[in-house]
Structure formats: structure tokens, C-alpha cells
Amino acid sequence: MKNMTGIITEIQRFSLHDGDGIRTTVFLKGCNMRCSWCHNPETLEMKPQEAWYPAKCIHCGHCKTGCPAQARVTIGREMTPEEALHEVLWDRDYYAASGGGVTVSGGEPFLQADFLKAFLTLCKENGLRTAAETNLSLPWAVIAPCLPLLSHVYFDIKLLDDAAHRKWTGVSNRTVLENAANLAASGIPFTARTPLIPGVTDGEDNIRGIAAFLASVRENCRYELLNYNALAESKYEPIGLTYALPGTRPLPVSRLRELAAAAASEGTQCRFSRG
Secondary structure, eight states, X not given: OTTOOEEEEEEEEEESSSSSSSEEEEXXXXXXXXXXXXXXXXXXXXXXXXXXXXXXXXXXXXXXXXXXXXXXXXXXXXXXXXXXXXXXXXXXXXXXHHTOXXXXXXXXXXXXXXXXXXXXXXXXXXXXXXXXXXXXXXXXHHHGGGGGGOSEEEEEOOOSSHHHHHHHHSSOSHHHHHHHHHXXXXXXXXXXXXXXXXXXXXOHHHHHHHXXXXXXXXXXXXXXXXXXXXXXXXXTGGGTOOOSXXXXXXXXXXXXXXXXXXXXXXXXXXXXXXX
């Protein structure tokens, strides 16, 4: 594994929404789902790709050799586990003071499972608390080897109905539900999440069903409802994609409270983000 590299889109310092405390979030490139509302479309493809921001263009003529105004940028860079560790160690004092640590996200980080395991091993050897954000849709044999290296797992259950899940994400949810049950049996701390997409995932029947499923695999487990984030829409055009849900807006707080109450009534510890 001496020359192993992963493809990373960004290492984001001082993250406050990817786990407890102050964290550094490492975003790995590549995803096996194609959610219509994807918040990180720049992570969908495994390989590096170019993005074009015309508002930043200063007409310098250096797009091919390197634009000083960052109008044209390459998203995704190769890094070794050691190089990634070097960057996240910069803020280890903040992790210690706040109860934070390192979160690996994406994309789907388990698509780069070998790199992920090597990086998490280095984090653990350096005393860092670690978390992963995953869609849990890869085989359990891919996920399980990394679990002893993780302090917490955050995963999505977007839709309980399999046909609807296929329609809106491109894949079945059967593996997700099987892996959620396996994760619950493993004893590792986890938080399940549902992104609230108006007209897609925000139906009360969907939220109640997911909450009931979670309660059936682990008593009083943690469940979060994530309000729709409209900022995703601006990320699509620079990488040549079209956003499928233009003009969609977050849910009002009153509706968030109703859905959280419905979930809690099924036996989960439910909270929501306002977006």
C-alpha cells in the first residue's frame, strides 16, 4: 500500500455539521447513487473533472495553463493516506478541545475502500476520533473492515419504498436496509438521516416508515431529518450538469416539527436541521 492514492475533492476544515465538535471533513470522489437532489454533484464521478465559473473570468487567456482568477479549476486530486493525514492533523488541538475529529464523506467514501481503510488506520494510530458519512449501499463485506476504525457512522435512508428509491436515486434500497440492520447489530454508534426533499422524501408515511424500521433494528436510535438545502443548485452548471429540481425550497420550521414528532412517535430520538 506504499503508493496507494485516493481521489479527494476537498478537505474542509472547521466543519460543524458533519459530527460532534469541530471537525475536518475529507470528501472522497465517486458515488454509486444518482440522487436527483445531490448536494455534492462534483463528487459523483470518480475521476478529476474541470469546472468553469464564467463570472470569475478575467479574459487572461491562460485557461489551459492555469487561470489565476480560478475561473477554470480541476475538481479532484490524488493524495496518499499520509498526505491526507498531514492536513487533518493541523487542527488536532481543536478536535481535542471540542470533542471533534475527522469525518470522511463524499460522494460515497466506501467506493474507495482501500484508501479509506488506510487513512482511517492512520487517524486511529494518531488518536483521532473518526466518522463516516455513507449511503450504505455497497456490499457489507466492503463496509465491515472499516467499522473498527470508526467512532460513528452517519447514513441515509432516503425512501423506504424500493420503487421510489430506484426512481429518485437510481439504485434499490434493499442493500441499504440490510446494511442498516447489520450496523445496528454491530453495536457501533450511528445516526440515520433522511434529507427532506419536498414532494419526494418529505411525506409523513415515508418518515414514519423509516423511523419504525430504525426502531426495529435498534432501540431508541438517533434519527435526523435534514431540511432541503437550496445551495446545491448552483454547483451543477459549472460542471456541465442540469439540476433536476430547480426552484425547490426548504420546508418551513412548522413542517419540520410535525415530521420530527411523527418520527419520534415511532420510537426514535429524532431531531431536525433547519437548513
